[in-house]
Amino acid sequence: MTEPASKAESRPSDNFRRILWKRIWQHKIFYLFMIPGIVWFFIFSYVPLFGIQVAFRNYTFNGGFTGSPWAGLKYFRQFFDYYQSTEIIRNTIVISLMKLGIGFPMPIILAVLLNEVYRMKFKKVVQTLSYLPHFVSWVVVVTLMQRLLSVYGGPVNDLLASFGLERVQFLYNTAWFYQMIVGSDIWKNIGWNSIIYIAAIAGIDQQLYEAAKIDGASRFRQVWHVTLPGIRNIAVILFILAVGGLMSAGYEQLLLLNGPATARIGSVLDVHVITSGINEGRLSYAAAVGLFQSIIGLLMILTVNRIARKVSDISLF
Known part of the structure; x- marks a missing residue:
């Protein structure tokens, strides 16, 4: 039976x-x-x-x-006992938050603006020019910045001097360090990061725009009530993933743009890991610091994902 x-x-x-x-x-x-x-x-x-x-x-x-x-846990204790560990963690979080807070909305803004352009030739030119910097290495980008922003012989400072203004030390200067870091990061990645938003906007039902026009909505209202809600899900998911990189401020960029004068505010975990592991040969120590980064990033993703699921019903899982 x-x-x-x-x-x-x-x-x-x-x-x-x-x-x-x-x-x-x-x-x-x-x-x-x-x-x-x-x-x-x-x-x-x-x-x-x-x-x-x-x-x-x-x-x-x-x-x-x-x-x-x-x-x-010897090497974990060794890192937290290091006299600069608090400073390095703070610098990493500050720079990452600035990149996230200022840089994250920029691709969305670019995608929305490009969607409002009716001349396809102009639109394609802008898209191409905004994509290109993504494929240029940070070594080339920093070299261009050094040539353009040099105090003596740089076209930017020469232009300032022609207007009777003082020349400015843009690079390796604590007063301009964060502006250079965030600005160059946005310039390099804004076009590439906007691709997914442009694709999401292209998938919005055009009948929604037609209905908005019939109701008398202006272009701004159409963007606010149709375009932005249409890409909200994608934006939330990408934001959750971006928060996971909060403990990673960027290795190449910080290594090249940081100097002795800005070391106090420019030393980050990525550079510390590579320097300790490769230059100093402390592989176990570097692995411990890198694992600490990954664990914090995982916890941040889980936390933000849970908050997003409760607030907007949108989450990775």
């Missing part, structure tokens, strides 16, 4: 599996496109997780990952 019952109980799961595999087979082309991304993430994101144990070992090249002796 029990056998038929067990078979009956297994039927729903069997049906579910059959339906699932049927759907997978129907959309097999799309799953094939996913394979390269899955392989990439597995090789470069999941396999390296094996190396996390370096943060808890006295790593030596002879011992390797598994042969080096355990050190426990």
Whole structure:
């Protein structure tokens, strides 16, 4: 009597599996496109997780990952006992918050403005010019900044001098450090980050704009009541992901734009990790600091995701 019952109980799961595999087979082309991304993430994101144990070992090249002796939380304590650890964490958070608070809305604004442009040639030119800096390395960007903003011979300071104004030391100056960091980051990434918003705007039902026009809504009202709500979900999701990088202010940019004069406000965790690990050879210490960054980033994503789910019913999971 029990056998038929067990078979009956297994039927729903069997049906579910059959339906699932049927759907997978129907959309097999799309799953094939996913394979390269899955392989990439597995090789470069999941396999390296094996190396996390370096943060808890006295790593030596002879011992390797598994042969080096355990050190426990030694390197975590070593970082928090470091006299500049509080300053480095504070600088990282301050710079990241400035980039997030000022830089995050900029791609949205650019996407909305481009959507209001009717001349396609002008629109394409602006899009192309805004995308290009993303593909330029920070080394080239900083070199251009040095040439343009140089106190003597730089066109910007020459222009100021021609108007009778004093020349300004823009780079490696604490008074202009944050402006240079945030401004160059926005200039480099605004076009690339606006692509997803432009795509989201293109997917908004045009009948909503027509209905707004019939109701007498101006262009500004159409943007406020149709365009922005149409991209709200995308913006919230990207904001949650951006908050996850709060403990990562950017390695290359800070390494190149920071100097002895600005070290007090420009030393960040990314540069500290690379300097400790590569320049000084303290691999276990660098791994511990990097793991600390990742844990804080994960906690931030989970926290903001939970808040977003309660406030707007939009979340990653």
